Amino acid sequence: MPIIKFFAKFREEIGFGVLRLDIDNLSLNELIEVLARDYPKVRDFVKEGFLAVNRRIVRDTNTIVKRDDEVAFLPKFSGG
Amino acid sequence: MIKIQREDFSVEDLVEEMKRRSKNIGAVVTFLGVAREFSRGREVLELEYEVYEDMAVETLEEIRREAIEKFDVTDVFIVHRYGRIGINENIVLIVVGAVHRKEAFEACMFCIDEIKRRAPIWKKEKTKEGEFWV
Numbered sequence: 001m002p003i004i005k006f007f008a009k010f011r012e013e014i015g016f017g018v019l020r021l022d023i024d025n026l027s028l029n030e031l032i033e034v035l036a037r038d039y040p041k042v043r044d045f046v047k048e049g050f051l052a053v054n055r056r057i058v059r060d061t062n063t064i065v066k067r068d069d070e071v072a073f074l075p076k077f078s079g080g
Numbered sequence: 081m082i083k084i085q086r087e088d089f090s091v092e093d094l095v096e097e098m099k100r101r102s103k104n105i106g107a108v109v110t111f112l113g114v115a116r117e118f119s120r121g122r123e124v125l126e127l128e129y130e131v132y133e134d135m136a137v138e139t140l141e142e143i144r145r146e147a148i149e150k151f152d153v154t155d156v157f158i159v160h161r162y163g164r165i166g167i168n169e170n171i172v173l174i175v176v177g178a179v180h181r182k183e184a185f186e187a188c189m190f191c192i193d194e195i196k197r198r199a200p201i202w203k204k205e206k207t208k209e210g211e212f213w214v
Contacts, residue, residue: 005132007130007132007200008130008202008204008213009202009213020208028213036153041102045168052091052132052135052200054182055132055134055135055138067120070133070198072135073199074132075202075203076214077196077197077199077200077202078196078201078202078203078213078214079129079131079136079160079172079195079196079199079200079203080113080160080171080172080192080194080201
C-alpha cells in the first residue's frame with residue numbers, strides 16, 4: 001500500500017500526517033481523486049504546492065504510483 | 081557533511097572542522113541564518129520549522145555536491161535546524177572551504193539560494209496575532 005504524507009500547513013489542514021491507501025498502479029490524478037472523496041482539500045493542495053513521489057518532485061500527474069511508493073503533498077517551501 | 085537537527089550548533093566548531101579538512105584551504109565563508117523578531121510587519125515570538133527529513137537530507141546532499149562541482153570548492157557543510165526556534169537563535173549554517181575566497185562566496189550564496197528554493201522545509205511564525213505558515 002502506498003504511503004501518503006502531508007506536511008506543515010497541509011498536515012494541519014487535513015488533520016493528519018500519514019495515510020496508507022490500499023491501491024496499486026494508479027496515476028497521481030487517480031490517486032488525487034480517490035483521496036478527494038474523503039478529503040476534498042487535496043485538490044487545493046495540488047494547485048497550491050508540490051507533489052513528490054519517493055522523495056522527488058513530480059510535475060506530471062500521469063505518473064503511476066505503485067504499491068511501495070511514498071507520495072507526499074508539500075506546501076511551498078520556506079526553509080533557510 | 082549534512083545535518084538536520086533539533087539542537088543548536090556551534091559555528092566555531094564547524095569552521096574549525098572545515099579548516100582541518102585540507103591544508104590547502106585559504107578561505108572559509110559561512111552563512112548563518114538567524115531568527116529575527118519582525119517579519120512582514122508582525123512581531124514574531126517564536127519560529128517552528130518542520131522538515132520532510134528523508135527528502136531534505138537527499139536534497140541538501142545534492143545541493144552540497146552541486147556546489148562542490150560547480151565552484152570547485154574543497155568542501156561544504158550544511159546544518160539546518162527544525163522544531164521550535166527562539167528569536168536570535170541559529171536556524172541554518174553553511175560553511176564553505178576553498179582555496180580562494182571568490183569561489184567560496186559564490187558557492188555559499190548558491191547553497192542558501194538553492195536551499196530556499198528546493199529543500200522541503202517549512203517555517204511557521206508564531207506571533208501575537210496568531211500562528212502562520214509562511
